[in-house]
Amino acid sequence: MAITVKFFASLREQIGIENTTQPFREGMTPAALWEEVVPGQPLPGNVLVAVNMEYAGPEHLLTDGDEVAFFPPVTGGGA
Amino acid sequence: MAITVKFFASLREQIGIENTTQPFREGMTPAALWEEVVPGQPLPGNVLVAVNMEYAGPEHLLTDGDEVAFFPPVTGGGA
Amino acid sequence: MSITVTPAPFEPWETLRAHELQLARRAKVGACAVFVGTMRDINEGDGVRAMTLEHYPGMTERHLERIAAEAKARWSLEDVLVVHRVGEVTPADPIVLVAVWSGHRREAFEACRFIMEDLKSKAPFWKKEQLDTQARWVEHNTPGH
């Protein structure tokens, strides 16, 4: 198995990745995952993280097969 | 001229008057008007008063030709 | 601004659809908050079969116009619509419709609620309920806050 990684909106455009996978390692967190996928740039403080479509913190302990999404502040809903 | 007097809703049914007129007297107030139209019963504290379709206090100074309405607490607007 | 007191049944969603067609600055509107009050078939534990809504013709319209104008003075609003039914009403009938259009949602939400609370506490309407065996006047409105 592996970790599925997704980026949305402006973050997707900046990083140039929409979907990717990364090998799972024991003790992996979203913050560590980010640094593997986006080398040389720590996870920005305003980036939101979801694990399996639920909001999670950057130090959330991942499980093999998890889907991890990184995205900027949300802006839905009209005025 | 004269004062037009109106009663609404439960008050109209209790008093048995919908519309009436009363001669104007200098210094007349809604409270005094009430006691002339509804003898033996002072103006109840929860009765609302409007003069010329604007809310007014019981001691508002009336002018000849005014329309004075007495009514119970309002209950419009659905749930 | 549109204020209507009507003895005829009205369909709130159709009223809103029609009203929006004539909004002056449609693309400046970002938010619309709406309240619809309908007749329930129960009140204070008793089944209610029908209701008569009495009002003070003239004062009612004047008061509703003032509430709407006050809301427009207090918040930045694009438009306000108020419709209130009078006369004979049966359960599930719409009784009141308040709609507020504005640039942003805060204004629309706050103004809509302000208008409803003012209407409930001050606009001269009175309800008489027809129960199974008797009729009774509703004595006061439930507080909205």
Added chain:
Amino acid sequence: MSITVTPAPFEPWETLRAHELQLARRAKVGACAVFVGTMRDINEGDGVRAMTLEHYPGMTERHLERIAAEAKARWSLEDVLVVHRVGEVTPADPIVLVAVWSGHRREAFEACRFIMEDLKSKAPFWKKEQLDTQARWVEHNTPGH
């Protein structure tokens, strides 16, 4: 409870009319509070010609369902409807519709606003605006309180 995320344009009033036909306990509903958010042709002083609404398929629906369930747990509600548009949108298009039906008005007003504020601050949608000469991502929502 009905949650819809749709790339197709929707007409909020017609959506509400149709949804009400299937309300289970119509005569128990005394109040309906509605919010409609529409696209404006201006933002931060710039003319906006069109907008693209991106979302996180799966998480969006799940999040909206949770908000609605949370509102139903917190207030006594008869029903909740949420519709949110995604994809290409042009000025005056409805973007979001939130409707809450309840026995009394306080619940409907509060739950409707609660759902909107939660949706704006947490549901995974992102707006990209098409201006005259460039496109830009909207960076944050304006606060609603």
